[in-house]
Amino acid sequence: MPQPLWQKSGSKVDAKIMRFLAGDDVLLDREFFLHDIAASKAHVEGLANIGVVSTDEATALKRELDALAADFTNGTFVLDDHFEDGHSAIEARLTERLGETGRKVHAGRSRNDQVLVATRLWLKEKLVALATHCKAAARVCLDRAANETLPMPGYTHLQRAVVSSTSMWFAGFVEGFIDDAQRALDTLAWIDANPLGTAAGYGVNLKLDRGHTTRALGFARMQVAATYAQLSRGKYEMAVLEAIGSALLDVRRLAWDLSLFTTAEFGFVNLPAEYTTGSSIMPNKRNPDVVELLRASYASVAAARTEIEQLLSLPSGYQRDLQISKGGIFHGVHRGLIALELVPDLLARMQWNAAAMRAAIELAMYATDVAIEQAAAGVPFRDAYHAAAKAAQSAGQGRTPEHSLAARVSPGAHADLCLDELRARLDSLDQ
Ligand code: ARG
Numbered sequence: 393m394p395q396p397l398w399q400k401s402g403s404k405v406d407a408k409i410m411r412f413l414a415g416d417d418v419l420l421d422r423e424f425f426l427h428d429i430a431a432s433k434a435h436v437e438g439l440a441n442i443g444v445v446s447t448d449e450a451t452a453l454k455r456e457l458d459a460l461a462a463d464f465t466n467g468t469f470v471l472d473d474h475f476e477d478g479h480s481a482i483e484a485r486l487t488e489r490l491g492e493t494g495r496k497v498h499a500g501r502s503r504n505d506q507v508l509v510a511t512r513l514w515l516k517e518k519l520v521a522l523a524t525h526c527k528a529a530a531r532v533c534l535d536r537a538a539n540e541t542l543p544m545p546g547y548t549h550l551q552r553a554v555v556s557s558t559s560m561w562f563a564g565f566v567e568g569f570i571d572d573a574q575r576a577l578d579t580l581a582w583i584d585a586n587p588l589g590t591a592a593g594y595g596v597n598l599k600l601d602r603g604h605t606t607r608a609l610g611f612a613r614m615q616v617a618a619t620y621a622q623l624s625r626g627k628y629e630m631a632v633l634e635a636i637g638s639a640l641l642d643v644r645r646l647a648w649d650l651s652l653f654t655t656a657e658f659g660f661v662n663l664p665a666e667y668t669t670g671s672s673i674m675p676n677k678r679n680p681d682v683v684e685l686l687r688a689s690y691a692s693v694a695a696a697r698t699e700i701e702q703l704l705s706l707p708s709g710y711q712r713d714l715q716i717s718k719g720g721i722f723h724g725v726h727r728g729l730i731a732l733e734l735v736p737d738l739l740a741r742m743q744w745n746a747a748a749m750r751a752a753i754e755l756a757m758y759a760t761d762v763a764i765e766q767a768a769a770g771v772p773f774r775d776a777y778h779a780a781a782k783a784a785q786s787a788g789q790g791r792t793p794e795h796s797l798a799a800r801v802s803p804g805a806h807a808d809l810c811l812d813e814l815r816a817r818l819d820s821l822d823q
Pocket of ligand 1: 417477503504507710712714715716718
């Protein structure tokens with residue numbers, strides 16, 4: 393490893409302690425490295441604007457930053473534990489290539505705001521991906537709710553309750569994924585603030601051009617208080633994990649339904665073959681492993697959020713504890729997004745088994761319809777309820793699922809799904 397940036401004469405670096413300090417940090421920094429480089433370019437421009445580096449120096453620095461990004465992308469430059477972290481690697485490379493000019497890059501910044509800005513750019517990208525996946529899932533659910541209607545049992549407590557439909561099942565997830573997409577975008581707006589230029593957390597005695605770096609990096613606003621930038625580390629990461637978690641809560645319940653519905657006992661759903669696997673010992677098996685891993689993915693997101701929450705028991709200012717948050721967000725965000733990415737296609741291609749669903753609708757499931765019809769005709773509801781309870785089986789004689797569904801006119805129920813309202817809200821998220 394080259395000398396750490398902070399190495400002073402007279403002190404020795406112990407290898408074991410160094411490993412502990414760096415942990416897997418330098419490897420995680422690979423994930424944020426291109427963002428760190430992009431932020432470094434904006435920082436250099438800002439320094440040129442206030443005359444701390446000359447225009448020629450800025451041009452050379454930016455050229456070398458671009459070259460570093462290209463080498464990193466094509467594998468010529470490897471970010472590994474030769475370096476303490478990605479930030480040091482950038483300065484080391486610029487110094488190696490440009491000598492004294494390279495040694496100017498860190499004027500007015502600290503690794504503390506450097507890691508914040510790189511992470512924040514990365515988080516913003518992930519929220520855009522989150523919104524995209526949620527909108528795609530909502531769109532598929534909307535199309536299926538609108539284009540195909542099959543009666544199915546509606547359950548409460550996992551007991552057969554009332555007649556429902558595949559449209560109602562899908563409509564619930566339409567609105568869920570719209571909420572999740574909205575939350576992704578709201579969270580994006582919430583964290584869209586530039587921390588670069590706050591340095592170690594207390595500003596610097598230079599008139600940094602923070603307006604320029606904010607615009608150049610595409611942030612909606614500057615994170616104003618130098619002291620807030622460090623206070624927001626971890627807090628913003630948690631918000632992103634909560635946004636992903638919100639979508640995965642919906643995915644978890646959906647996946648639960650599918651894992652039940654694909655059992656022989658239910659037999660309501662057939663999954664596309666690619667979404668199932670076989671058993672290594674039981675030749676007869678087709679297992680819904682993908683659905684199970686979708687269900688499990690929430691755990692990783694929630695665990696990452698909890699890890700960061702635990703870390704944040706800290707006084708104000710930068711504390712090295714915060715470094716651990718990078719592992720959490722990387723792991724949690726990654727698991728969450730690769731799961732969500734699969735959901736639209738799975739939902740588009742799963743198939744309902746109309747006969748099995750119809751066979752699971754029993755006469756007693758019309759009892760609520762019967763009681764409410766009586767109530768509509770003037771019988772006090774509780775009396776109608778008791779009468780229908782007594783004759784639950786026979787009350788349903790002669791009724792059909794279609795009739796029950798056609799009469800379900802309360803807004804948001806089968807006969808008035810208000811899908812146009814949901815479609816308008818989904819469309820508005822693209823504006
Ligand atoms: N790896 C560090 C982190 O993620 C970078 C910042 C180091 N700052 C420092 N003052 N030691 O937090």
